[in-house]
Amino acid sequence: MSDHRFCPQFQTMMEKVPLGSGTAVLPIRRCLLAERMITLLKEVDAAKEVAAALALDPDADPPRCTHGPDLEPIEHSRCTGERCAGSCSPAYRELLGRFRISDPVEIECGAAASAKEQA
Numbered sequence: 014m015s016d017h018r019f020c021p022q023f024q025t026m027m028e029k030v031p032l033g034s035g036t037a038v039l040p041i042r043r044c045l046l047a048e049r050m051i052t053l054l055k056e057v058d059a060a061k062e063v064a065a066a067l068a069l070d071p072d073a074d075p076p077r078c079t080h081g082p083d084l085e086p087i088e089h090s091r092c093t094g095e096r097c098a099g100s101c102s103p104a105y106r107e108l109l110g111r112f113r114i115s116d117p118v119e120i121e122c123g124a125a126a127s128a129k130e131q132a
Contacts, residue, residue: 021121022046022081022101023092042087044078046097046120050105051076053114060112082108097122 024043029036051071054064061071067084069077081087082105083096102120109116 018093018095020092020094020097020101022097023087023089025089042089042092043075044081044087044092044101046101046105047078047081047087048075049116049118050082050108051078053109053116054112057112057114060114063108063112094122 022045024045026041026043028039028041030039047067051064051068052075054060054067055071055076064071064076067078067080069079079087081092081096081101083100084104085091085096085100097120102122105120106116
C-alpha cells in the first residue's frame with residue numbers, strides 16, 4: 014500500500030551552480046508528470062505554444078517545469094498522492110485530450126482513485 018502523503022511523480026534533483034568563491038548545490042524540484050506532459054505536447058504542432066507557455070524550457074531534457082499539470086507550484090509539501098489523483102492527473106488527461114493526445118501509460122499517484130475517477 015502506498016503512502017498518499019507523497020507523490021511518486023515528485024523528485025528533487027541536485028544541481029551544482031558555480032560561484033565566484035566556490036560552488037553552491039541547489040535542489041531543483043521536478044514533477045515527472047508535468048515533464049511527460051510537456052514532452053507529449055511539444056510533439057504536436059498545434060500544442061507547441063502551450064508546451065512553451067507551461068515550461069521554463071520545453072526543449073531541455075527533461076523539460077524544466079515550475080508547475081504541475083494542474084498549474085499549481087511543484088513543492089514538497091504540496092505534491093501529494095491526493096493532489097496527483099484529484100488534480101494533476103485529471104488536468105494532465107484533460108489537457109492532452111484537448112489536442113487528441115493519448116498516453117497509454119497509467120499514471121501512478123500514490124493514492125487510490127475515487128469512485129468518480131474510476132467510472
